[in-house]
Amino acid sequence: MTIHDRPEAVDTPQSQSRRAFLKTTAATATAGLVLGAGAEEAKAFAYEPYPTDDELETVVTSCAHNCGSRHMLVAHKKGDVIVRLSTDNGAYQGDAYGTDTEEKPQLRACLRGRSYRLRLYSPERLLYPMKRVGKRGEGKFKRVSWDQALTEISQRMVHLKDTYGPTAIVDQSYAGASYGVLHKSDQIEGLLGRFLGLFGCRTSSWSVPSYQGTTFSSRTTFGTIEDGNEDDAFAHSKLIIMWGWNPAYTFHGGNTFYYMRMAKQRGCKFVLVDPQYTDSASAYDAWWIPIRPNTDAAMMAGMAYHIWDNGWHDQDFINRFTQGMDPGTMPAWAQGQESFQDYISGRSDGVPKTPEWAAEICGVSADDIKKLAEMYATTKPAALKASWAPGRNAYGEQYNRMAAALQAMTGNIGVLGGCAEGVGKAWHAEAVAYPYDEFSNVWYASIKSDRWAHIVLNYPNVSREEAGLWPRNDHLDGVIPNIRGIFWQGSDWFNQLTNINKEIAAIRKLDSYGEGESLLVCMDSTITPTGIWADYLLPIATHFERHDVALPWYKGHYYIHRPKAIEPMGESKSDFQVFTELAYRLGFGPAYNPKANRDYFNNPDWVDEAYLVDWWHNVQSHQGVTWSWEEFKKRGVYKFVLPEPHVAFRDQIEHGVPFNTPSGRIEIFSTTLAQTPDWTRTQYGYHIPAIPKWIEPWESLNHPLTEKFPFHMISPHPRWRTHSIFNNIPWLRETFSQETTMNASDARKLGIQTGDIIEAWNDRGKVVTPVYVTERCMPGVVVLHEGAWMDLDENGVDRAGNPDFLTDDNPSPAGAFAYNTVLCNIRKSDMSHRPGWDQLSTARSHVFRRDL
Ligand SMILES: Nc1nc2c(c(=O)[nH]1)N[C@H]1C(S)=C(S)[C@@H](COP(=O)(O)OP(=O)(O)OC[C@H]3O[C@@H](n4cnc5c(=O)[nH]c(N)nc54)[C@H](O)[C@@H]3O)O[C@H]1N2
Ligand SMILES: Nc1nc2c(c(=O)[nH]1)N[C@H]1C(S)=C(S)[C@@H](COP(=O)(O)OP(=O)(O)OC[C@H]3O[C@@H](n4cnc5c(=O)[nH]c(N)nc54)[C@H](O)[C@@H]3O)O[C@H]1N2
């Protein structure tokens, strides 16, 4: 039985207010018939659900999660209930209402942020600790006390560590609670890593799903991931190439779109290189160049060829700042080795990477490749913004390195209006209020994040390169972890990593070890698809219910105060409270949370405040902030005003400061890669060439496998969700739905029309969705957004349409997650799509609201 066909409606706050609404509207209608007599009733309707501002208390805070930005939310509350959310209107920093300038723009929330109240009070909200009573994945839980949950978890942890060693428990914290300074869930700086490290049992997860290939490229080429400009720099570009970038959907900064519009008004031209025509392209009237997914590095190689062929490159820049762009910039120790130009011209391998050569691979005509190359090389300054999605691919690192080579050969680095972005982290925020010390990133094994299931399934017959095992200098080097436990904190990774069916098989293997020999813990504010697979669910207070400071996401120069806007709902606690209490039970409480005592579990406020005050003092001394902590708390947001737009590598280019690479130059030819003798001894495991190269991915539209699976599926990030967060929000689901986008000619061949239900499948899994037929997606490509809450039927088909049932966990050499390297087939289906969450988990809070 599904939620939707329950005989009695479930009593949620929404349904209660709806009933109240219906009652009062009925009363109003009657009152309207007998004028005057029903005035009392009508008044009740006018005031009840919508209290006026004078009756409400206003609290400035920020939105949260791993969404591409960080905006202000203003909570208007009555008592302890948030009844309305609004956002920055220019007034909250003490400026006049409406202030919104190029130098100090408003931090206005998007549709997700504005609907946050529905997440806060959703029926999926976790209010009590829960313990699994059914099979893993079945979704059956019962309420237990905190004491019982933490006692059982700590006992099991000790047993697993004692029996299976210091690598038995995997840390799968992720970015759900990043971008706060105190209550963090990051892989390295997070609260879980320090907790498990001090406990002495931790396998960490080292690769980042977002952009591991890009990180590798940025670090290799520039020696840093801080290769980004602040958003306002875009307003100075004459040409912006959105390469696999859709800022109308996937934010990479809070005001990117605003500054790009400013560029447009000043005459900037826009290009989109993407298999789909996006809303960003339509907003800026961009020239759309549809490209076969995964073939970007080939197209870029063709552009490099054409730029050299016509002498449009910036030789002076190349000579002064790069290593290995051409034979003349090869280091003395590598004379005679292959430079980038040797490769592009074909001198080294006999294959000139001409636009014609590239056209065969990427499906873009040689003429268009030439035209774009000319535009990019001859328009100054030009921003080639090579986003992460095309790098979220097999050999994705090659695409990002190739983009960096183009940015460098045209001299667009360190220049206002240019762009060196790979990862694109810009202004440097003071990120950690909580102790970040020798205990913060202790691990006994570190694996590529999405290989945990492969390791469990094949243990102990797993090679270090299959696991992506990070090298160590002690007896644990090369030891494959015997994984027996997982902590999910701030992550819905079971739903978000690659190849979910393989993860499910891994859970079944853990089951086979017997009750008590494995442990799955999920800490979250809502019941999630991952939580469904856990043994214990620990309810976590949201950022409205604990004290913190919000950080900008990659771009932006401001801090937003996050007071405790309301008391924690139900029995929820912050992650920090839970880990501290567990640490006390395991014997290292004071070391874990040095400012606290054990009372922290019940009274966290003064400790949190003490950490935040220390952090603010740091900010004051490092960043020239003049406000006191009290002033910051009063005003709610501190916006820095920079003397000029922040442009990455300006100092290197204008003042000769060396790049942070071994040679001090932009390394197109990488010193480190050229000098790596044995790749199997690195975390990467496989050979990576010293210069960027086109390498055929293991699945693409050029592959013979298209006989069986003729469509290439890409899975971008949705506008109406932050990954999986907000999937359960009715308002947002009304604006967009989970659907597969496909080209009209493909649909015609398959007899499919918009609104039909289709199934998409490959050897790894099958999903069901409605279809949207359009010319905005190129033939052969289908688009399905990531983050749908999986919903398996009895045959193992995902009726919700989560693309990670089709993705592959194969490791790309530099660690890129190959989310967009997927072939599949499509057909019309008579199975139903289940966009909501049909599976009734007994951990959903409304079950308890009703029963208690
Ligand atoms: N097919 C496909 N899959 C993808 C991608 C893709 O492009 N295609 N993209 C990948 C990328 S780039 C990413 S970053 C990942 C994201 O993967 P995840 O990080 O797993 O995704 P989220 O849905 O953001 O999950 C974060 C979870 O943290 C919880 N949370 C939020 N705040 C807190 C808190 O304070 N404490 C605790 N304990 N929990 C909290 C949220 O409720 C949510 O369940 O997805 C990846 N998956
Ligand atoms: N609304 C929203 N914003 C977000 C997030 C979110 O979940 N929701 N997540 C945030 C996070 S954690 C991340 S990592 C970033 C991700 O940011 P991005 O990686 O930039 O975003 P995506 O949405 O994955 O993809 C952007 C575009 O790349 C195209 N694309 C896909 N594959 C290819 C390819 O092979 N070649 C080319 N040329 N184009 C391709 C897609 O069609 C899409 O239009 O977004 C952040 N912003």
Ligand code: SF4
């Ligand atoms: S972009 Fe992110 S921080 Fe901003 S309002 Fe939307 S969800 Fe919230």
Ligand SMILES: [Mo]
């Ligand atoms: Mo990401």
